[in-house]
Amino acid sequence: MRIPKFEMERWQSQWENVVELNISESGVVPLTVRELMEGSGDAGSLLDTKLGYPQSNGGEKLRAHIAAFYPGASQENVLVTTGTAEANYVVTCALVEPGAEVVMMLPNYMQVAGAVRGFGGDIKPLWLREDLRWAPDMDELRRLVTSKTKLIAICNPNNPTGAVLTEKQMDEICAIAAKAGAWILADEVYRGAELAGGTTPTFWGRYEKVLCTAGLSKAFGLPGLRIGWVVGPAGFVENLWGYKDYTTIGISMLSDLLATVALEPARREKIFERTRAILRKNYPVLRDWLDHHADLLRYVPPTAGAIVYVGYNANLGWKSMELAESLRVKKSVLIVPASQFEMEGYLRIGFGYEREILQKALSRVDEVMFRQVAAD
Numbered sequence: 001m002r003i004p005k006f007e008m009e010r011w012q013s014q015w016e017n018v019v020e021l022n023i024s025e026s027g028v029v030p031l032t033v034r035e036l037m038e039g040s041g042d043a044g045s046l047l048d049t050k051l052g053y054p055q056s057n058g059g060e061k062l063r064a065h066i067a068a069f070y071p072g073a074s075q076e077n078v079l080v081t082t083g084t085a086e087a088n089y090v091v092t093c094a095l096v097e098p099g100a101e102v103v104m105m106l107p108n109y110m111q112v113a114g115a116v117r118g119f120g121g122d123i124k125p126l127w128l129r130e131d132l133r134w135a136p137d138m139d140e141l142r143r144l145v146t147s148k149t150k151l152i153a154i155c156n157p158n159n160p161t162g163a164v165l166t167e168k169q170m171d172e173i174c175a176i177a178a179k180a181g182a183w184i185l186a187d188e189v190y191r192g193a194e195l196a197g198g199t200t201p202t203f204w205g206r207y208e209k210v211l212c213t214a215g216l217s218k219a220f221g222l223p224g225l226r227i228g229w230v231v232g233p234a235g236f237v238e239n240l241w242g243y244k245d246y247t248t249i250g251i252s253m254l255s256d257l258l259a260t261v262a263l264e265p266a267r268r269e270k271i272f273e274r275t276r277a278i279l280r281k282n283y284p285v286l287r288d289w290l291d292h293h294a295d296l297l298r299y300v301p302p303t304a305g306a307i308v309y310v311g312y313n314a315n316l317g318w319k320s321m322e323l324a325e326s327l328r329v330k331k332s333v334l335i336v337p338a339s340q341f342e343m344e345g346y347l348r349i350g351f352g353y354e355r356e357i358l359q360k361a362l363s364r365v366d367e368v369m370f371r372q373v374a375a376d
């Protein structure tokens, strides 16, 4: 199998720890081990943990806590993986054979698109519409999905737009999938990171051929644990476990222990409160900057996630990658260009890290991005 380059992941992997000001990240400032363990009573057990192989599909308690985040799910529905990335990978591996048709919501985190293409499948894009506040056009989805469609790949809340589907839209997507007998892969890694309102509803329980993937990297602020999961029908999840025997076998013992603490339902909700407080505190910095440049920039306020997808005026004359590269080289600022979502004319800006970094980075963006306008 030849995989296409995963442009955004490579860009971030290469530069995020090198630049001075990273505003490419879509999650929030990570928790420390101490903050996570505070009041849990498990700090001692961390030091006494034997570093053997853990239960390779995830410890029982961990799977039970994950299941509790999905109404009606139980441990048998859960496979624990190394990040949401491995969860998406094993699902794609299991479902996509050469020639398989995958209808994919775009823009999106491009991992599933790259893996599908690598496995010889075809991506049929379902472009979210800015004029619909980044919602999909359901009539278009109806046209795209046929009896040949193997999988519909959704990201909700969406990366990069921060848009969230209504429950009516979710049910419609399920009805369209059911008519075609297609699977739904719902990447819900931003669920829990809402700027306002409660936790985004899950696709789980709406249709029998649903596979929900998620993990601790975004809404939980724990990317370093590299914990993710798939929630799906028990028999299918058992089958997916076999794919992990060829990838990572299992997660790390310490991650299993720490993730079990993070996912305990009361603690999970406390962690979400922390995440939402960070989002509410930081968002106005970016919003005010965007509003200040309203003649040249436009955006749909995100409902969830620590990201804004910013459209910019074509008169600025930038190709998104050229702008991102100028910012990186001249100002040591990292952003995500729309070309990495196979689009043009947009940037993704993250606001989940320190406010001061965001402020500094935005003033450096000013110095580069509007240079033509300043010169006129």
Ligand SMILES: Cc1ncc(COP(=O)(O)O)c(C=O)c1O
Binding pocket: 026, 082, 083, 084, 085, 086, 109, 155, 159, 187, 189, 214, 215, 216, 217, 223, 227, 228
């Ligand atoms: C939608 C989406 N899915 C999966 C991932 C990968 O997540 P993880 O760090 O849990 O592997 C990301 C990372 O940005 C993402 O945005």
